[in-house]
Amino acid sequence: MPLIRKPAGSSSPPSRDPVSVRTALTSGTDDERWAAARAAPDMPEGVDALGDALATEHSTRVREAIFTSLARICTARSVERVVPYLRSDDASLRTGALDALRAMKTVVGPYLPRLLHDEDADIRLLACELARNLPSEEATRLLCGLLDSERESNVCSGAVEVLAEVGGREALPVLERCADRFRGTAFLEFSIRITVDRIRAQSSPPRE
Amino acid sequence: MSELPAITEEELRRLCDFLYRRTGMVFTEAKRYYVERRVFERMAATGSGTFASYFARLRSDAEGEVEYFVNAFTVNETYFYREDHQLRCLTAELLADRLRLKGQEHAIRIWSVPCSTGEEPYSIAIWLLENWPMVDKYEIEIVGSDIDTGVLERARSGVFGKRALMRLSPYLVEKYFAPAGFETWKILDDLRNSVRFSRVNIVEPAETRPHGQFDVIFCRNVLIYFDDASRRVAAENLYENLAPGGYICLGHSESMSRITPLFEVRRFADAIVYQRTVGEPHG
Amino acid sequence: MAEEAKKRVMVVDDAALVRLYYRDTLEHAGFHVDEALNGLEALEKLLTAPVALLIVDINMPQMDGLTFVDAVRRREMPLASTPALITSTEGGAQDFAAARAAGANFYLVKPVTRERLLEVTAMLCGTAA
Numbered sequence: 343m344p345l346i347r348k349p350a351g352s353s354s355p356p357s358r359d360p361v362s363v364r365t366a367l368t369s370g371t372d373d374e375r376w377a378a379a380r381a382a383p384d385m386p387e388g389v390d391a392l393g394d395a396l397a398t399e400h401s402t403r404v405r406e407a408i409f410t411s412l413a414r415i416c417t418a419r420s421v422e423r424v425v426p427y428l429r430s431d432d433a434s435l436r437t438g439a440l441d442a443l444r445a446m447k448t449v450v451g452p453y454l455p456r457l458l459h460d461e462d463a464d465i466r467l468l469a470c471e472l473a474r475n476l477p478s479e480e481a482t483r484l485l486c487g488l489l490d491s492e493r494e495s496n497v498c499s500g501a502v503e504v505l506a507e508v509g510g511r512e513a514l515p516v517l518e519r520c521a522d523r524f525r526g527t528a529f530l531e532f533s534i535r536i537t538v539d540r541i542r543a544q545s546s547p548p549r550e
Numbered sequence: 551m552s553e554l555p556a557i558t559e560e561e562l563r564r565l566c567d568f569l570y571r572r573t574g575m576v577f578t579e580a581k582r583y584y585v586e587r588r589v590f591e592r593m594a595a596t597g598s599g600t601f602a603s604y605f606a607r608l609r610s611d612a613e614g615e616v617e618y619f620v621n622a623f624t625v626n627e628t629y630f631y632r633e634d635h636q637l638r639c640l641t642a643e644l645l646a647d648r649l650r651l652k653g654q655e656h657a658i659r660i661w662s663v664p665c666s667t668g669e670e671p672y673s674i675a676i677w678l679l680e681n682w683p684m685v686d687k688y689e690i691e692i693v694g695s696d697i698d699t700g701v702l703e704r705a706r707s708g709v710f711g712k713r714a715l716m717r718l719s720p721y722l723v724e725k726y727f728a729p730a731g732f733e734t735w736k737i738l739d740d741l742r743n744s745v746r747f748s749r750v751n752i753v754e755p756a757e758t759r760p761h762g763q764f765d766v767i768f769c770r771n772v773l774i775y776f777d778d779a780s781r782r783v784a785a786e787n788l789y790e791n792l793a794p795g796g797y798i799c800l801g802h803s804e805s806m807s808r809i810t811p812l813f814e815v816r817r818f819a820d821a822i823v824y825q826r827t828v829g830e831p832h833g
Numbered sequence: 834m835a836e837e838a839k840k841r842v843m844v845v846d847d848a849a850l851v852r853l854y855y856r857d858t859l860e861h862a863g864f865h866v867d868e869a870l871n872g873l874e875a876l877e878k879l880l881t882a883p884v885a886l887l888i889v890d891i892n893m894p895q896m897d898g899l900t901f902v903d904a905v906r907r908r909e910m911p912l913a914s915t916p917a918l919i920t921s922t923e924g925g926a927q928d929f930a931a932a933r934a935a936g937a938n939f940y941l942v943k944p945v946t947r948e949r950l951l952e953v954t955a956m957l958c959g960t961a962a
Binding site for chain 1: 556557558559560561563564567568600601602605606609610657675678679685686687688689690691692741743744745746748755760761777778779782783786810811812830831832
Binding site for chain 2: 847849869870871873874876877880881895896900903904907
């Protein structure tokens with residue numbers, strides 16, 4: 343019988359010494375840095391060691407592991423260490439940061455009002471996506487707040503895209519005003535029309 | 551008796567858009583009737599009076615609602631030779647590939663996780679014995695793991711009913727099982743003793759790491775239901791448990807595209823599988 | 834037009850309304866449209882059904898559009914030579930340069946009009962607009 347059964351193995355746990363984890367995060371092989379990134383949440387000051395390592399890490403796999411660990415830590419501090427990477431010129435860093443923030447939906451909420459009114463339109467646009475992970479009423483409120491003062495059509499489109507999923511009736515007047523301001527911008531007009539139709543077509547509750 | 555709430559087309563589209571984004575599953579017009587029916591079922595089961603309140607529940611994945619909803623559309627019943635196209639891929643392509651890379655000396659290691667009541671790991675064993683011409687030339691180690699100790703106990707006992715065996719030919723049942731009561735069979739001891747079962751929570755690296763590295767991992771219908779952070783950690787754990795060049799197979803309606811970029815997708819005649827490439831993924 | 838004769842394009846964008854808008858536009862012009870929400874899904878689908886053109890956003894979950902185009906260019910032929918049009922809100926010089934470096938064939942800054950999308954799609958697919 344070629345099938346064999348071996349006893350359960352054991353593996354030595356990775357090093358738990360805080361100094362070596364911080365060093366291991368920025369030196370050694372890809373595999374060593376990856377292992378260090380994964381172990382970091384269990385270390386004191388792991389969040390800052392991870393945040394710092396992001397600045398110099400070039401391996402996509404290790405970066406992913408750093409972002410995953412920051413998401414696991416899931417504190418205000420880990421949000422603060424990730425947010426700056428939304429501004430990166432490197433598309434994969436922006437993606438990594440946004441995905442990590444998506445995974446931190448329980449703590450990212452308080453940061454959204456500021457991000458949704460950031461002076462950089464790219465940040466406002468990415469922040470719309472983060473609003474998607476909030477309860478519908480809160481997301482609608484935040485996105486409507488953005489829409490009434492937003493000048494960039496792409497950011498409006500980003501907000502409308504999320505409102506297509508979460509928007510309640512209270513969003514209708516805001517959407518109509520937005521459509522008025524951006525007459526002639528074909529995609530935004532299209533998006534608003536679809537979203538308005540979706541919000542209007544909400545079913546009524548069954549009779550008692 | 552209360553009326554069934556009407557659900558509008560736009561509401562269904564909202565729901566389908568959400569599920570596509572979250573799971574990668576596409577619900578076409580053809581499936582509309584089934585989606586609507588499932589919504590009614592889940593609204594009733596969760597006491598949601600309106601579509602809006604149900605959708606809020608689904609969006610927040612309260613009490614694992616996404617899994618409950620999607621369950622109706624995936625084959626979640628476990629039986630022998632389920633998704634046998636992946637077993638065909640295993641013997642037709644994956645094992646040859648692994649052996650080309652690692653040579654002759656090492657055992658082939660295969661992990662079924664979650665293994666539930668054992669149908670999957672035992673299926674792999676039987677399939678290999680029946681379908682792999684090289685089966686006598688190599689040592690093959692099959693491990694089945696699950697978070698639920700109850701199902702593990704049943705897996706170890708190797709006792710199965712008629713439904714579990716429904717895809718096996720009478721020849722295979724006779725060859726590998728012994729009758730053990732009314733419409734009950736027990737897998738032969740030789741086979742039963744050759745699969746190791748263990749308890750594991752795949753989100754915990756301390757629990758997954760000791761299992762070592764595998765050539766092929768079957769991880770079906772569990773990753774997609776974890777929250778964002780847990781999904782990523784579990785994927786990283788499984789990556790660690792995969793030998794460089796090794797393969798991981800997901801459930802039929804699952805895709806790594808909603809889980810992690812760590813693995814590279816490979817298409818074979820019988821199945822789409824994912825590979826831990828040697829070196830950087832997609833590099 | 835018979836289904837087999839239609840040129841196949843894939844829209845890769847995580848915004849459902851963008852995919853809808855492009856699908857609407859392109860189907861009316863006789864193209865067959867596939868969709869993917871991110872680069873990983875697109876790669877997977879491409880293995881089953883090659884396309885004449887990829888229309889790709891940059892900011893998407895799991896795998897951004899530039900990493901995706903680069904990954905396509907590293908695969909086996911003929912998949913590797915699939916034309917790729919980037920359509921993105923990102924419109925800076927460094928984004929154009931990055932797109933070129935990743936192997937994109939063309940770049941349109943959002944918002945994209947229906948006419949421009951059709952014009953560029955037709956050009957990159959080698960069909961009359």
